Amino acid sequence: xxxxxxxxxxxxxxxxxxxxxxxxxxxxxxxxxxxxxxxxxxxxxxxxxxxxxxxxxxxxxxxxxxxxxxxxxxxxxxxxxxxxxxxxxxxxxxxxxxxxxxxxxxxxxxxxxxxxxxxxxxxxxxxxxxxxxxxxxxxxxxxxxxxxxxxxxxxxxxxxxxxxxxxxxxxxxxxxxxxxxxxxxxxxxxxxxxxxxxxxxxxxxxxxxxxxxxxxxxxxxxxxxxxxxxxxxxxxxxxxxxxxxxxxxxxxxxxxxxxxxxxxxxxxxxxxxxxxxxxxxxxxxxxxxxxxxxxxxxxxxxxxxxxxxxxxxxxxxxxxxxxxxxxxxxxxxxxxxxxxxxxxxxxxxxxxxxxxxxxxxxxxxxxxxxxxxxxxxxxxxxxxxxxxxxxxxxxxxxxxxxxxxxxxxxxxxxxxxxxxxxxxxxxxxxxxxxxxxxxxxxxxxxxxxxxxxxxxxxxxxxxxxxxxxxxxxxxxxxxxxx
DNA sequence: TTTTGAGTTGTTCGA
DNA sequence: GTCGAACAACTCAAA
Numbered sequence: 001x002x003x004x005x006x007x008x009x010x011x012x013x014x015x016x017x018x019x020x021x022x023x024x025x026x027x028x029x030x031x032x033x034x035x036x037x038x039x040x041x042x043x044x045x046x047x048x049x050x051x052x053x054x055x056x057x058x059x060x061x062x063x064x065x066x067x068x069x070x071x072x073x074x075x076x077x078x079x080x081x082x083x084x085x086x087x088x089x090x091x092x093x094x095x096x097x098x099x100x101x102x103x104x105x106x107x108x109x110x111x112x113x114x115x116x117x118x119x120x121x122x123x124x125x126x127x128x129x130x131x132x133x134x135x136x137x138x139x140x141x142x143x144x145x146x147x148x149x150x151x152x153x154x155x156x157x158x159x160x161x162x163x164x165x166x167x168x169x170x171x172x173x174x175x176x177x178x179x180x181x182x183x184x185x186x187x188x189x190x191x192x193x194x195x196x197x198x199x200x201x202x203x204x205x206x207x208x209x210x211x212x213x214x215x216x217x218x219x220x221x222x223x224x225x226x227x228x229x230x231x232x233x234x235x236x237x238x239x240x241x242x243x244x245x246x247x248x249x250x251x252x253x254x255x256x257x258x259x260x261x262x263x264x265x266x267x268x269x270x271x272x273x274x275x276x277x278x279x280x281x282x283x284x285x286x287x288x289x290x291x292x293x294x295x296x297x298x299x300x301x302x303x304x305x306x307x308x309x310x311x312x313x314x315x316x317x318x319x320x321x322x323x324x325x326x327x328x329x330x331x332x333x334x335x336x337x338x339x340x341x342x343x344x345x346x347x348x349x350x351x352x353x354x355x356x357x358x359x360x361x362x363x364x365x366x367x368x369x370x371x372x373x374x375x376x377x378x379x380x381x382x383x384x385x386x387x388x389x390x391x392x393x394x395x396x397x398x399x400x401x402x403x404x405x406x407x408x409x410x411x412x413x414x415x416x417x418x419x420x421x422x423x424x425x426x427x428x429x430x431x432x433x434x435x436x437x438x439x440x441x442x443x444x445x446x447x448x449x450x451x452x453x454x455x456x457x458x459x460x461x462x463x464x465x466x467x468x469x470x471x472x473x474x475x476x477x478x479x480x481x482x
Numbered sequence: 483t484t485t486t487g488a489g490t491t492g493t494t495c496g497a
Numbered sequence: 498g499t500c501g502a503a504c505a506a507c508t509c510a511a512a
Contacts, residue, residue: 152488153489153509479505
């Protein structure tokens with residue numbers, strides 16, 4: 001077998017054919033390419049993919065394997081130790097170069113280093129490409145050479161670097177090795193949890209590169225125009241829905257950047273509105289920038305002053321939050337949307353996070369873990385940044401006195417109550433005036449709408465006004481103690 | 483080195 | 498009902 005020249009392409013979170021620098025480089029060698037995906041959750045530390053992510057991964061690999069077959073190739077699946085698996089394949093095929101896409105999470109960087117060391121011992125080179133960020137975390141620095149801790153100057157520095165390169169096109173053919181190695185069946189990886197919840201959320205996933213591309217096209221042709229106005233409205237589909245596709249690399253941020261910018265620069269309706277959308281791409285980069293330089297932020301507050309916060313340990317309260325039974329309709333709608341669909345609107349994510357942290361005073365890590373398990377777009381960098389932002393303990397975080405009001409947010413961003421009525425159907429008959437605050441409705445009238453608090457729908461589990469005061473007082477103490 | 487301007491996403495209170 | 502101010506200084510980044 002060793003007479004044939006074969007290079008290995010090690011797939012990670014780059015589950016696409018188009019604009020894939022690692023795959024492009026592997027093909028450019030002119031040799032046969034052996035694509036392999038290795039399922040190795042034990043190499044992810046405390047952040048192995050959660051349930052929703054595993055469902056997505058399963059579906060995405062299934063589609064990608066078909067796409068490879070259509071190009072005369074295959075997707076080889078393995079599980080276990082990445083370094084040993086790659087070493088064994090290199091050994092069997094006499095391979096001297098392995099191509100891969102970099103992942104920037106702390107454990108993934110460690111994994112890459114292990115693989116590199118293992119292969120180096122056998123004179124195999126690991127060639128690594130950035131296909132997942134507009135700028136690698138260490139490609140952007142302040143004039144003093146430090147990492148940025150505030151988004152706007154970071155963003156300005158990125159803009160100054162100029163436009164991202166044009167995306168690569170997808171290959172038309174992938175030269176196959178004469179003989180294929182053994183591959184696990186997708187089912188052998190046991191990615192999909194055995195739980196009835198899976199069938200529910202699976203209907204809401206838009207898995208795979210082809211669907212991602214369609215979503216991108218539709219969004220940049222149309223909805224992006226109204227993105228600045230509608231992105232905060234959970235009752236309207238004003239967001240792109242591309243987050244999970246970017247996480248798994250079914251799309252590259254560079255493709256998204258160019259699709260969004262093409263619209264901005266041309267067309268009779270051209271207006272700069274999609275700048276707001278492109279900024280979001282850089283927020284994603286910024287999250288990786290922070291995670292790269294502050295690798296303990298998934299666990300620890302970036303601002304140590306917040307470490308002694310007197311968190312409440314209350315499993316029952318946590319469970320009520322998780323199940324959408326807090327008694328605050330906007331919060332409950334969000335939590336139920338998450339559970340039902342594997343996604344929650346970003347505006348609502350902030351509100352439910354603020355409620356967990358500041359109203360219930362439960363540790364933001366508990367929230368981060370729940371999101372990690374339930375979100376199709378669970379992403380360590382984004383998740384850590386987001387939770388620390390709401391908690392006030394991260395880089396460029398919300399000021400501590402900013403506490404979201406769960407019902408005025410509902411009134412403002414779900415003005416007709418469509419979102420709440422969809423996800424909290426027991427309140428469907430309650431009029432707009434009381435929909436976000438059913439406890440303010442006279443009980444007799446509420447009963448006429450089919451609701452008695454404590455029966456069909458819970459009483460509010462805390463008094464928001466009181467909870468807010470308590471949280472602010474604690475933040476004051478922390479500040480004084482510093 | 484010092485100074486200066488600025489900072490994703492909010493709420494409440496009082497005029 | 499609407500609007501501006503206060504919330505609380507602090508840290509960051511660049512000039």
